Amino acid sequence: MSVGFFDDFTEADFEGWLKAGMEAYLLEGAGAWAFPGAAGELAAPGNLFLYQGLCESYQQLTAEQRRRYRLALSNVLASLEPLDRNIPIFEHLLSLAAALPAPEILRVLPARVGKGFFGLVKGGEEGDLFALTLLTVARFAAPRPDVLMCLNELIRNSRPFDSAYSGVALEALCRADPEGFVSHMVAMRELLRAMFQEFQVSDEVKRGYAVSILDAIGLQRLVYAWPALKYFDREFENAALDRWLVLVLLDGADAPLVCEQDSRDRLHVFRRTNPLVQEEVPEEGDNFLYLLDLLRDRKLVKRQSIWFTPSPTKPRGIQPNVDGVSESSSVEVEVAASFGLSAADLMQWQPTSSP
Amino acid sequence: MDVREIYIGTLTPPRFLSDLCESPRGLVVVCNVLSGLDEGLFDPHFVHHVFDWWHGCLLHQLQASRGPFPLTPEQFEKEALDALNVLLFAPKDPSFRKGSLKPDFLLGCARKPSANPVRGGYCSVMDVQGLIYHLMSTSDRRRLGAARGVLLGGVPGSAEVDAFILAGETGIALRPGSILGNPHGVYWVTPMSGLRRDVNGATVADRLRDVLGLVHLGEGRALAAIYLPAASVSAGESARPTFADAGGHRRFRTRADRSGHRRHLTWGYTISLSRLASGERQIDGRRERVSRPIPATRVGTVRVLPLGKTQVTRGDDRPGTIDDDKSFAERLARAHHGKAAILERMKAVLGL
Numbered sequence A: 001m002s003v004g005f006f007d008d009f010t011e012a013d014f015e016g017w018l019k020a021g022m023e024a025y026l027l028e029g030a031g032a033w034a035f036p037g038a039a040g041e042l043a044a045p046g047n048l049f050l051y052q053g054l055c056e057s058y059q060q061l062t063a064e065q066r067r068r069y070r071l072a073l074s075n076v077l078a079s080l081e082p083l084d085r086n087i088p089i090f091e092h093l094l095s096l097a098a099a100l101p102a103p104e105i106l107r108v109l110p111a112r113v114g115k116g117f118f119g120l121v122k123g124g125e126e127g128d129l130f131a132l133t134l135l136t137v138a139r140f141a142a143p144r145p146d147v148l149m150c151l152n153e154l155i156r157n158s159r160p161f162d163s164a165y166s167g168v169a170l171e172a173l174c175r176a177d178p179e180g181f182v183s184h185m186v187a188m189r190e191l192l193r194a195m196f197q198e199f200q201v202s203d204e205v206k207r208g209y210a211v212s213i214l215d216a217i218g219l220q221r222l223v224y225a226w227p228a229l230k231y232f233d234r235e236f237e238n239a240a241l242d243r244w245l246v247l248v249l250l251d252g253a254d255a256p257l258v259c260e261q262d263s264r265d266r267l268h269v270f271r272r273t274n275p276l277v278q279e280e281v282p283e284e285g286d287n288f289l290y291l292l293d294l295l296r297d298r299k300l301v302k303r304q305s306i307w308f309t310p311s312p313t314k315p316r317g318i319q320p321n322v323d324g325v326s327e328s329s330s331v332e333v334e335v336a337a338s339f340g341l342s343a344a345d346l347m348q349w350q351p352t353s354s355p
Numbered sequence B: 001m002d003v004r005e006i007y008i009g010t011l012t013p014p015r016f017l018s019d020l021c022e023s024p025r026g027l028v029v030v031c032n033v034l035s036g037l038d039e040g041l042f043d044p045h046f047v048h049h050v051f052d053w054w055h056g057c058l059l060h061q062l063q064a065s066r067g068p069f070p071l072t073p074e075q076f077e078k079e080a081l082d083a084l085n086v087l088l089f090a091p092k093d094p095s096f097r098k099g100s101l102k103p104d105f106l107l108g109c110a111r112k113p114s115a116n117p118v119r120g121g122y123c124s125v126m127d128v129q130g131l132i133y134h135l136m137s138t139s140d141r142r143r144l145g146a147a148r149g150v151l152l153g154g155v156p157g158s159a160e161v162d163a164f165i166l167a168g169e170t171g172i173a174l175r176p177g178s179i180l181g182n183p184h185g186v187y188w189v190t191p192m193s194g195l196r197r198d199v200n201g202a203t204v205a206d207r208l209r210d211v212l213g214l215v216h217l218g219e220g221r222a223l224a225a226i227y228l229p230a231a232s233v234s235a236g237e238s239a240r241p242t243f244a245d246a247g248g249h250r251r252f253r254t255r256a257d258r259s260g261h262r263r264h265l266t267w268g269y270t271i272s273l274s275r276l277a278s279g280e281r282q283i284d285g286r287r288e289r290v291s292r293p294i295p296a297t298r299v300g301t302v303r304v305l306p307l308g309k310t311q312v313t314r315g316d317d318r319p320g321t322i323d324d325d326k327s328f329a330e331r332l333a334r335a336h337h338g339k340a341a342i343l344e345r346m347k348a349v350l351g352l
Helices: A011-027 A039-043 A050-059 A063-079 A084-099 A103-107 A129-139 A145-157 A163-176 A178-199 A203-217 A219-228 A243-250 A288-297 A330-338 A343-348 B003-010 B013-022 B024-038 B044-063 B073-089 B128-135 B138-148 B158-167 B204-211 B230-234 B273-277 B325-334 B339-350
Strands: A257-261 A267-271 A274-280 A301-303 A318-320 A349-351 B122-127 B170-173 B187-191 B222-228 B268-271 B284-291 B301-309
Touching: A011 A063, A011 A084, A039 A050, A039 B073, A050 A084, A063 A084, A063 A103, A084 A103, A084 A129, A103 A145, A129 A145, A129 A163, A145 A163, A163 A178, A163 A203, A178 A203, A178 A219, A178 A243, A203 A219, A203 A243, A219 A267, A219 A274, A219 A288, A243 A257, A243 A288, B003 B044, B013 B024, B013 B044, B013 B073, B013 B339, B024 B044, B024 B073, B024 B325, B024 B339, B044 B073, B044 B339, B122 B128, B122 B230, B128 B158, B128 B222, B138 B158, B138 B170, B158 B222, B158 B301, B204 B222, B204 B273, B204 B284, B204 B301, B222 B230
Parallel strands: A257 A301
Antiparallel strands: A257 A267, A267 A274, A318 A349, B122 B187, B122 B222, B170 B301, B187 B284, B222 B301, B268 B284
């Protein structure tokens, strides 16, 4: 970065610099000189992307300069005229925003989605502006209303929605709005089915999506939602269903979750890596029985061996053995070992009810 | 007259040269100039021409700078090497030397390769992110991304890069209109022969990065090797690289250590970064050439081998390292009998 070039730059100065630079670089072929003050970074060997050079110069700014830079970027995005010639500028601004990162753009994107630019889809090998915007917003996805608004606008306004992005969209929706998990599954159900079929998506990949969703919304919310998902359709044999989510989370050696049934036939689900925290599947709703059928058909329910109740500190219902001399059966020791507990650990605890 | 104007006024060609020789990266460039002259790669007129434009480009750049002036030695080094990169690898700023066309200093080596194509073809190593973004067709990218459940489109994220690596060796159709290499620069290649033995094992990304001297690719970079048929390079112009093709590259060296390597007059040799870091006396890497950027239409489909991610950064300034910029510059300077001798010789070359 040229020494001191940006020292007195205001937000408006950055805005003018970015806009003029993008036009000169992308539309007029001006090359590195389009961005005075950052020309060295843009021309450096190994920097193939415009955003790389701009990022490098951004990194050399002070915190206050960076703040003005990001605001300026969102201002340019907000004010860019929706013309064909400006599509590359819009795309590069989005890429730059994702790279910095500049979540400030989230406040301006909803107004741009569905109006102007998003009717100017670039054809052929140049890619789709909608997809780029979705992915940029997905990178910022966190529980905040502007992200959710952007995502909903994008999904609602795309004509047609490319199913290849449905997994990404679902993950982003769950991160932006964990409470709305069931409605997101409903919204993306058909598109997910189309994606899985078109690309022959493996269980491993589906599991990746499912784990992302689990991480975004948490085990309790996920399990409580299971009875509300769709596992069977009486009318249509080939209807889109949500079975894939439960199956990849429970089935197979790499499955992250375990489902157990206790003596009262209640279903408990816990992470394989943390059996001490369990969530009970609510027995409610029309779909619960279909869920149960699915789990039993696929033999995904194990008989509960040690009863733990959810607790962040120690399992409720289990009392420490006062005299510390009780012995555990060999079966209990074996089961405990499968959860990483030693026989000595078991010696400390005595279940208050037997399986 | 403000401080900037005063400083720029003092930056005469002799001062520019002496300040360059005082900075490690500047000294590397100057040493490579002298080695190039010694090996007959170009004549003094070429050097004069490059330095004239380089000096002018730096002054032009400083005119737009806000200081503070005078520049510290570190700031001067950065400005000077930035100016060299901009001069060599970017279109000319219309306001710089108005009315003049910028000369093409690239592929300026007088020793031209023979017409015989290199057996086995060529290889180039590239950052996976750049490969996906610039070269991969949208359909290939969509197929990879959706089948592997990753983000796709725009600048590739880490998930897409990881998916590319996991997919293993594959053929990719280059995106129509794409170009191998910097459109305003050169494309670096090494012969394929003998390379396969280097592409096995867990640390292949580091080993290939090291043997090709790609010091700008630090730790955590996902790399891929691109295999090119010989005809795709020989169909265009290629040459042994000179200091002008390297620009501000921090680990470029004109003259190989081994006499057997120096007999290959139309080939340059990379620096082996691992040997340099170990303090070895002989640090030759692999043969290398530069070519004009190669359009996708000349190549069509290429084989690509993901190499994984680099684990180590080379050439940084951590205490105790012997492969930093300063040490490398001193190593090159020793071959030319030290800074004072270098400065005197360059003054004579430039007529200063």
